[in-house]
Amino acid sequence: MSNVYEERAAMIAAGELQPFVPFGREHCKNHPNAVNLQLRQLQPASELWSSDGAAGLVGSLQEVSLQERQKESWQLRKGSTITTDEAEYEEELYVAGHMVIWSRGSKSQASYVYKAFTVDSLVQQALWCNFTVPQSRKNEKDIIEQGICIVQSMCVNVHTVSGKDFISPLPFQVSTLWPTKFGLLFERKNITSDVPMSPTREPLPTLFSMLHPLDEIAPVVCKSTGLFDSVRLQYVSDSSLRVVFSCENPSIIVTYDTLQCTHTVWALRKVTPEEQTTVLKCPGPDGPAQTPAAAHSFLGTHLRNVTRLDSPGSPLHCHALHNQSRIPASPSLHSRTHSPSISNMAALSRAHSPGIAVPSFSGTQRFNISCHSPSVRGHSLLASPNSTLNDTALLPEMEPILPDLCIEQLWTETATTSHREKSSQASRVFITSDLCESKYLCFLVESHQQLRCVKFLESNETNQLIFASLTTIPAKDAAPLEDIDALLVLETNGSLVLYTGVTRVRHYLCSALLLICIYTHLKRVLYTEYLDVFSMTLQLLFSTLSCMIFISQPDMPSPVSEVRSLVQHHESSWLDDSPFQQAAPHIQSLRDPVSNRVTLVMKRCLQAIRFILPKDIAMKVLVKWYNIYNAPGGPSLHQEWNLFITCFMTLMGYNTERLTWTRNLHFEVPLSPVIAPKKARPADTGSDEDWVYLCASDYHCQVLVRPVPGIPDLESTVSPVGMEDSGLIVGLEPSALLFPHIPALFYVLHLLYEDLKLDELQRSGARALVGLLQQLARDLQLEEYIDLYWRDYPSFIKTFKEACLIDQAQMELMNWPVYLNSEVPCVFGWLSGCLRGQDRPPFPYLPGICERTKLLVLSYALYVVRDENAVTSNVSKYLSRLSAGFMLKDLESVPFGVALPIRDAISQCREHPCSDWSEEVCALIGRQDLTKQAHKVSLAKGKPVIEPPITNEADEEEDGMADLHPEVTGLIWSQDLRVQEVRRLLQSSRPVRVNVPHLPDVSEHEYIEEKENKLLQLCQRTMALPVGRGLFTLFSYHPVPTEPLPVPKLNLTGRAPPRNTMVDLNSGNIDVPPNMTSWPSFHNGVAAGLKIAPASQVESAWIAYNKPKSAELANEYAGFLMALGLNGHLTKLATLNIHDYLTKGHEMTSIGLLLGVSAAKLGTMDMSITRLLSIHIPALLPPTSTELDVPHSVQVAAVVAIGLVYQGTGHRHNAEVLLAEIGRPPGPEMEYCTDRESYSLAAGLALGMVCLGHGSNLIGMTDLNVPEQLYQYMVGGHRRTHAGINREKHKSPSYQIKEGDTINVDVTCPGATLALAMIYLKTNNRSIADWLKAPDTMFLLDFIKPEFLLLRTLARCIIMWDEILPNDEWVTSNVPQIIQENIGLQEEALISEDLNMETLVQAHDYIIAGACMAVGFRFAGSANSDAFDCLYKFARNFMLSLTTTTTTTSGPYNLQTCLSMVLLATSMVMAGSGNLKVLQLCRFLHKRTFGEMNYGFHMAHHMALGLLFLGGGRYTLSTSNSAIAALLCALYPHFPAHSTDNRYHLQALRHLCVLAAEPRLLVPVDVDTLKPCYAMMDVTYKETQWYEETTVELMAPTMLPELHLLKQIKVKGPRYWELNIDLSKGTQHLQSILSRDGVLYVKLRAGQLPYKDDPRGWKSLLAPAVNRNPEVRTFKPEAISTFTSDAALVSFAEYFCKASENMKQVNMLKYRKMQMITVALFSAILYECVTQENPEMLPTHIAIDQVSLRGELNETFCLWQMKLVLEMCESDVLQQRLRDTRQGRGLLLSSEFLPVMKSLADQALDRWLCGPVVSYVSGHPTNEDADTNMLACFLVYHSVPSFRKMTNTDYEQLLCLFSHCDICSIVCRCNFMNIRDDPRLIEDTDLLYF
Secondary structure (H helix, E strand, O other), rough: OOOHHHHOOOOOOOEEEEEEEHHHHOOOOOOOHHHHHHHHHHHHHHHHHHHHHHHHHHHHHHHHOOOOOEEEEEEEEEOOOOOOOEEEEEEEEEEOOEEEEEEEEEEOOOOOEEEEEOOOOOOEEEEEEEEEEOOOOOOOEEEEEEEEEEOOOOOEEEEEEOEEEEEEEEOOEEEEEEEEEOOOOOOOOOOOOOOOOOOOOOOOOEEEOOOOOOOOOOEEEEEEOOOOOOOOOEEEOOOOEEEEEOOHHHHHHHEOOOOOOOOEEEEEEEEHHHHHHHHOOOOOOOEEOOOOOHHHHHHHHHHHHOOOOHHOOOOOHHHHHHHHOOOOOOHHHOOOOOOOOOOOOOEEEEEOOOOOOOOHHHOOOOOOOOOOOOOOOOOOOOOOOOOOHHHHHOOOEEEEEEOOOOEEEEOOOOOOOHHHOOOOOOOOOEEOOOOOOOOOEEEEEEOEEEEEEEEEEEOOOOOOOEEEEEEEEEEEEEEEEEOOEEEEEOOOOOOOEEEEOOOEEEEEOOOHHHHHHHHHHHHHHHHHHHHHHHHOOOEEEEOOOOOEEEEEOOOOOOOOHHHHHHHHOOOHHHHOHHHHHOOOOOEEEEEEOOOOOHHHHHHHHHHHHHHOOOHHHHHHHHHHHHHHOOOOOOOOOOHHHHHHHHHHHHHHOOOOOOOOHHHOOOOOOOOOOOOOOOOOOOOOOOOOHHHHHHOOOOOOOOOOOOOOOOOOOOOOOHHHHHHHHHHOOEEEOOOOOOOHHHHHHHHHHHHHHHOOOOOOOHHHHHHHHHHHHHHHHHHHHHHHHHHHHHHHHHHOOOOOOOOOOOOOHHHOOOOOOHHHHOOOOOHHHHHHHOOOOOOOOOOOOOOOOOOHHHHHHHHHHHHHHOOOOOOOOHHHHHHHHHOOOOOOOOOHHHHHHHHHHHHHHHHHHHHEEEEOOHHHHHOOOOOHHHHHHHOOOOOOOOOOOOOOOOOOHHHHHHHOOOOOHHHHHHHHOOOOOOOHHHHHHHHOOOOOOOOOOOOOOHHHHHHHHHHOOOHHHHHHHHHHHHHHHHOOOOOOOOOOOOOOOOOOOOOOOEOOOOOEEEEOOOHOOOOOOOOHHHHHHHHHHHHHOOOOOOOOOOOOOHHHHHHHHHHHHHHHHHHHHHHHHHHOOHHOHHHHHHHEEEEOOOHHHHHHHHHHHHHHHHOOOOOOHHHHHHOOHHHHHOOOOOOOOOOOHEEEEHHHHHHHHHHHHHHHHHHHHHHHHHOOHHHHHHHHOOOOHHHHHHHHHHHHHOOOOEEEEEEEEHHHHHHHHHHHHHHOEEEEOOOOOOOOOOOOOOOOOOOOOOOHHHHHHHHHHHHHHHHHEEOOOHHHHOOOOOOHHHHHOOOOOOOHHHHHHHHHHHHOOHOOOOOOHHHOOOOOHHHHHHOOHHHHHHHOOOOOOOHHHHHHHHHHHHHHHHHHHHHOOOOOOOHHHHHHHHHHHHHHHHHHOOOOOOOOHHHHHHHHHHHHHHHHHHEEEEEHHHHHHHHHHHHOOOOOEEEEHHHHHHHHHHHOOOOHHOOOOOOHHHHHHHHHOOOOOOOOOOOOOOOOOHHHHHHHHHHEEEEOOEEEEEEOOOOOOEEEEEEEEEEOOOOOEEEEEEEEEEEOOOOEEEEEEEEOOOOOOOOOEEHOOHHHHHHHHHOOOOEEEEEEEEOOOOOOOOOOOOOOOOOHHHHOOOOOOOOOHHHHHHOOOOHHHHHHHHOOOOOOHHHHHHOOOOHHHHHHHHHHHHHHHHHHHHHHOOHHHHHHHHHHHHHHOOOOOHHHHHHHHHHHHHHHHHHHHHHHHOOOHHHHHOOOOOOOOHHHHHHHHHHHHHHHHOOHHHHHHHHOOOOOOOOOHHHHHHHHHHOOOOHHHHHOOOOHHHHHOOOOOHHHHHHHHHHHHHHHHHHHHOOHHHHHHO
């Protein structure tokens, strides 16, 4: 082809010109700002002046603009959603004035405004940007926040897609912002004139970065290398560098040096810590390294004098900028080689001094250091030139600003003389790729009219780019086309040229460009005054490119990008020199909204060609194809493949005009040897020429030539003589481009062909490709391939008869790959051999092209071959690899025979899956329950899995308990109404019933007093209810962010029957204690806050939003804050709000806040919380600190909070302070004289939590003698001298309490006892436990309070944790011998003077209560029946003692205390179970409001009730160390006597038992109905020292034991699919399920009913008949809906499994019988698929029926699938499974169906054993009338090798090869007959067979 012809080749036609108007412009016309501006323009100036005075004048002047039209710009980009790639849309970012419009539009939806923004000042720039939010956990991916950035003169607004808004002040004037991979790059505006500065002053950085809007703006460092210099690391401070381009992938930026006139490419990355250290200590240019003080003093002087007057927008600042002069740079700064030299800069810093008035301006003005010559304040902001560093030495030390990003030089353009003559800054930079996926960085230099392209590639090292040589293309403009890997270039002569990379493809002729030029010139001459009217931007649509080009006139107001406008402003001298430039339009932007129209098969062919060819050859081929394909008019869909075949064969040297099958392709014009331009396509209706073509085709008249041996009707490729006789000898052109690569191209196309055979949707593509492949195989004389193609398509291959002659010399010119001479790759044959157990070589495939081949071959290798990584040993490994490329839906396109082993593996895995498999694997095996469980979206934070009940507002406000899930509680307690009873007992929002009988002798006034006294008693109970209600409703509510939290009222009024009159305590008839409701209101707020689930969406603003306006509700809000800390939400409260609450001095708020934040930071040692708490604890403050007036209760709360924050850490300093605080003496003076017991107890609890479970391993505390000191606090003795830092405070004695030098045991004993218990918790340390034994003599018993015996017994037992037993004997064994011997001898004991019976009885009761408490702690949350029986027995005993009428020695108060403790212990064991017996005890005690029943006892009883129904039955208690510590704090056995009592124990600590709660309720939820349901489960316990491995059958919903005790949880059949949760691998998966409402998704099997509807399983359709009668294999079609809801299966049953009306009326008996058989067969198939839960096997059954039962054996493709099915049934994998009954069922197909199928196939093919088969295997020609289709089917079915393979194989190998086939003897004998040329044996062949 000549060059002249190449220049005249047809060009791509363009569409019609259409006007383009940005969507944002139309939207701005309706914007309110535009309307207001129009109104102001219509209003006269006089009215403006008179109406609003100076403001109106200023407003009018501000609106005056020298430009007639508002500046506008826009950007376009393509976007797609995350969920799917198909939903592509186009985004537009439009900027005009103060407005930014972000709009979207797609092909299916018109453009719409996505977001619109209006800012205060003019928008300088708007761009899309992404910010990375790093996550704290390593395994979590960083979150990418997408949004836009709006640049104003003084700040940057960032608006994210998620709705977050940020405003970052600008510390300097910004020239341009650039989006990067890590955030934003700020380019500081260059100031042209600077005042001469001190020689020590260095230039400021010019490039800064901001990783997140909340981060500080930091300078960027540069790592550059010169020609003779080493690597230097400096700040980017060269003002001659300009950024012209930035890219996120790869992360690079391009800069332009205005002095050297060169471009440089830099890699942008994060700075390393070593580089941060280096850049802060780098030496200056003139000497050694400067001290940091020098740099800090310079910036510090400026920062300390910065005020708002110096902001960038102030008049002073603007004036100063105009009066600055540029600093003369040193010669070293401009001596450049290849890279620009970046000068040094000292460390930037910021001041911590509070002297700066406006905090934001310390960061704002940090880098805006400019010399103000005439300062308004009379002094310069900078040091004078003569000043030294000593002048500013007294400034405070500054903190340096560390750089975040570093740019590293990769490539620099070589500077030439021509470059320096004109400015050569790039006006446009982009990255493009060519058709071979090589990438180029292109930058357009308009001044030289050049497009410079530099190729780059990635090295083996990560993030390393290698740049090659530079290529220059003459161009005025260019734009990339991403979808077609090309770029469009506007040449200097005005023509459009398409390039791919730097390779020229072709011209584009567009006459519209010339019309636009003429139109522009005429408009300039004739209509100059109407520029605005005719100023419009036009778009040109290229139909074949599917792209859009924007053309606009340079001299008119147009949306030119920022870079272009800057270039034209600064360097516009060359524009005036070119007259054509003023008239010629330029390409402004280009996009490709429509994807390429090339079909999938052709696309994959092109990929294969590109894969195998060298890049230069591949580029030429692809360019050639692109030119042909995109000729004017374009090919139709059915002509596309023919065009490709003709082009491809021409490039290989074929003359397609001389080959019959290529000559007859449907083309209107000849295309070979030169493919001419295509004409317009005629209509598709047909003509007479079509009939003529059919008559002349090979299908009509066949030419008889000598066939290939063994293949009927095929011409020989072996004998050249036969070809010469045919007269159709065609040669190839050896000089063709692809001639040397024909063998390699043939091989890759063959691999593609094999891959297409594995896709049912691409079988037509495989058939089209086989025509080309057979021609190449003939010409290359590859007989094995010809035989393979004939076996695949015998009728189609039969029509090809021609072969091209390639002599030996031409064969030697070809590049023959080694792998072409190996075995022919046949994927069906490889899979078949794999199933038969043969050793198969690795199957070749093309990476990225034949992925389906890779996946399926890998699946067979893993599943069938059973290697070490096979699926039989690790199912999840196989499934995870398979699910990477397949979904269950994709298997439908795999041929049924190939897919059967995969479906079999899926079926086996579906029966016994693991719960921790990934979502993709669960979806692949068709387990919707597991998929739902693993689905990330359904488990999003803040969204409840089980929807809460819908209640009206009245119920919600009434009792605060309406948020429990009735569906779950109804399943747990389905037989009674115990939940409603608990709600009745715990409600406190309704008036109580005051039932006092009115006696006749009682006056009305006295009767009113009696009723009020009765009400006061009842109010003691009402005020104690919120503590129990908080436990009952724990974590059951998900608040709405826009609504306040509903808090139920604490109603202290009553109603007196029979008239229901109101009874109130405010009447003044009786004395009511002051502040009686303070702590109950606090508890009420805690109860309301504890309803909030930890997974709820709670923000700081919502917490502040709930703050009440009334001071009366302050106590409730204080409790609400504590509750937020207990459920983990208080960490979201802003620090400013925390300090705001604390500074108000409200005691309750301080208590709730301190305990809340500490509980939220449990065990973290958070320093900010530590500082917060230390302010409230005098012992943690320095001795010289100012004394703060902290209330005593707040100090107690702060001490316990220290223990929470440092729990389990063993912190030495805090342990020392807390140990001293236990025995803190009263004083000094009047301080610390009241409620000392609670403070000492708090210190002991805190000390125990700090050293929790450490035992004797208290590292670094040996000198403190902690156990000995605690023992002394417990038993008393001489007080030790205070040795702490606050010892001076304790020298002054107390004026009120005189204790002397002895320890007050009544104060210190409880705290010390519990501290010892917590330190040695579960350590089984007998020596420490013996310290806590109860005294065994009467003398010692008299010296200890009975309450302390309870504490000692409890402490001793939890230390000896493993010895606690749940029986009466163990409980009684804790009582000393002296008490056991005398407790029952009360009559005789009264006579003895040595025994005090009251002491013995009280000691006995408290020791028993302490031992019962220990049993409660040991078996908390276990629902252990032995422990419950033991504790319930003792509770009943105490109850009988308390209710007996006879007087007891112990006393009612002591009995009530012991009963309360035993009741709490019982509730701890049965926590969350809702046990009915315990509920009866609680209800009985609830009704007792007389006698010794005070506020504290009511609190204990209702806490027991709350623990019994903890979290509505969803939570229970843990026995971890942390949980035991929390329970010890909450259940301290001394409850308050009245509502304001905090002497012995702070009431707020009662709520810490929430920290011991953990979710362990497992709730099965039907995945189809999403409703909770019953499911049978097997729970397996691990083996322990007390019991062996045990499996318990439970009906879920059920409360699980502690997870560390479990080995496995299994959902049992037969109603639900089995599910196994293996806890031996870890409990994380089960913990995640339990933490999300405990929802475990289960799936009901087909034909089964839930347990709720069918408890005994008698109603199931499968149960009564089918299971008892195995002959029943079908059912009525109407019953299909009971088994499945799949619409496809229901439709199949409707149309194929039911006799039609027409069939019933047929008289032909035979036809009717056949139809009935068909219906019965389909019904049986449907029944088997549905009942076996394999509906996806229905198409497989029907396909097998069509192949075998219907006799459709004329296609080898279907026969291949049936052959694979039979071989799968006979494979070792299946036979082994059938022998092993534990593996479950066998194959998916029924055992009766397979033999019938095999028998029918054998009968249909056995008749081909004689005649044609003998001819084939003997190499003789076959009869042309023979059915070649059936012959091919026979050869495929029996795996008969090709003739060539048999001739090259010896006899023994053939026998081994045919050992599985019945025709082995005849085939082998016939083969050797042919080899030996024995005519007699050939004649006897038929006789031998018969």
